[in-house]
Amino acid sequence: MPRARDELKAELEAKSAKLIDELLAWNDQAEAPTLAEIEEQVLKLRKQFGEELAQAVVQTQPTAEPLTVVCPECGRPMHRKRKRQRKSVESRVGRIPLQRAYYYCDHCRKGFFPPGPAVAGGGTGME
Secondary structure, eight states: OOOOHHHHHHHHHHHHHHHHHHHHHHHHHOSSOOHHHHHHHHHHHHHHHHHHHHHHHHTTSOOOOOSOBBOTTTOOBOEEEEEEEEEEEEETTEEEEEEEEEEEETTTTEEESSOGGGBTTOOOSOO
């Protein structure tokens, strides 16, 4: 069951407050930092928070299973070999862990994770 919006908002606000405290603590300890050093610190924290924001939103998305997955090699139906497989993908905002089903074709002896274009009728969810 997805987390409530208010609960997610409170969690993200706490994470942002932690990062702000981290930046201010760094600033208190830095002796006359250069603009480049300040930018480096801010970019590091921005990347971290961006990953956390994206992960939080991705985890709220429904994980509907496709009705039929066909093998792109032979066109035969594939079966789900494992219920869920955790995979980390590199997104435009950084690494995000995802959970996807893993499908296998007994005829071709090939597996697909995630099914991507092998989903019959095309996919509309995150690929």
